[in-house]
C-alpha cells in the first residue's frame with residue numbers, strides 16, 4: 459500500500475466536554491474507532507457512557523471538542539446526517555416499537571433510504587442472520603422476549619447499511635445464555651465488515667470480543683488500550699471485574715471465557 463496514504467479513523471471524538479445544564483458529564487474525552495474494529499467503552503453506573511453515545515450520535519451537543527466521521531467534522535451536523543454517513547445506533551434499553559410488527563420495525567431502520575430493492579435484499583440478509591425474527595416477521599414486536607428485542611434492535615440498526623454500529627449496553631438484563639448469543643451476533647456482524655462501538659458495564663464480556671477498550675470514571679477516561687492488556691490490568695481486575703462480579707452475582711465472569 460502507498461505509504462503516503464494515512465487511514466483515518468472511522469469515528470473520532472476529540473477533547474469532548476459535555477454538560478447537562480451546569481453539571482459536567484464528560485471532561486476531555488478523546489477516543490477513536492478504526493475501520494473494522496470492535497471497540498468497547500467500559501465504566502460503572504453514571505460514569506458517562508450513554509452521554510458519550512449521545513455525543514457521537516448528535517443527540518447532545520458537546521460544549522467543547524469535535525466529533526469526526528472519516529476525519530470530517532460532524533460536530534454541528536444533526537443525527538440524520540451522521541446516519542447518512544454510516545452511523546447506526548442500538549440504543550440503551552433497545553427501544554423497539556412494541557406496537558409495530560417486527561418487519562415494520564426493521565423497515566424503520568431503513569427510513570432514510572429509498573432504494574426499495576436494496577431494502578428488500580437487506581431484509582433477507584438480516585432474516586438470515588436472525589432466523590427467529592424471520593419466523594415472527596408479522597408479529598408485534600412487543601410480544602418478543604428481552605433477548606429477541608435486543609436482536610430486533612440490532613437487526614434494525616443493520617437496515618441502514620451502517621459502517622459503524624453504536625450499541626449501548628446490549629447485554630443489559632439478559633439471561634447468560636442469551637448474552638452469549640448476542641455477543642456471538644455482534645462478532646458475526648463485525649465479520650461482515652461493520653465496525654462496532656459498544657458501551658458495557660460488564661468488562662469481561664465486552665473485552666472478550668473487542669480489539670480495544672476505554673475506561674470511563676465520572677466523565678474522565680482513566681485507561682485505554684488493547685483488550686487483552688486491559689483484561690490483564692490489575693487496576694481493571696480490581697475496580698471492574700472484581701467489583702462487577704461481586705455486585706451482580708449471577709453475571710460473575712466465567713473462568714473459561716475466551
Ligand SMILES: Nc1ncnc2c1ncn2[C@@H]1O[C@H](COP(=O)(O)OP(=O)(O)O)[C@@H](O)[C@H]1O
Pocket residue numbers: 478481483501502503504505506507508509510
Ligand atoms: N438527561 C440528563 N439530565 C441531567 N443529568 C443527566 C442526564 N443524563 C445523564 N445525566 C447525568 O450524567 C452522568 C452520566 O450519565 P450517563 O452518561 O447516563 O452514565 P452511564 O451511561 O455511564 O450510566 C450521570 O451523573 C447522570 O446522572
Ligand SMILES: [Mg+2]
Pocket residue numbers: 507508509550626
Ligand atoms: Mg448508560
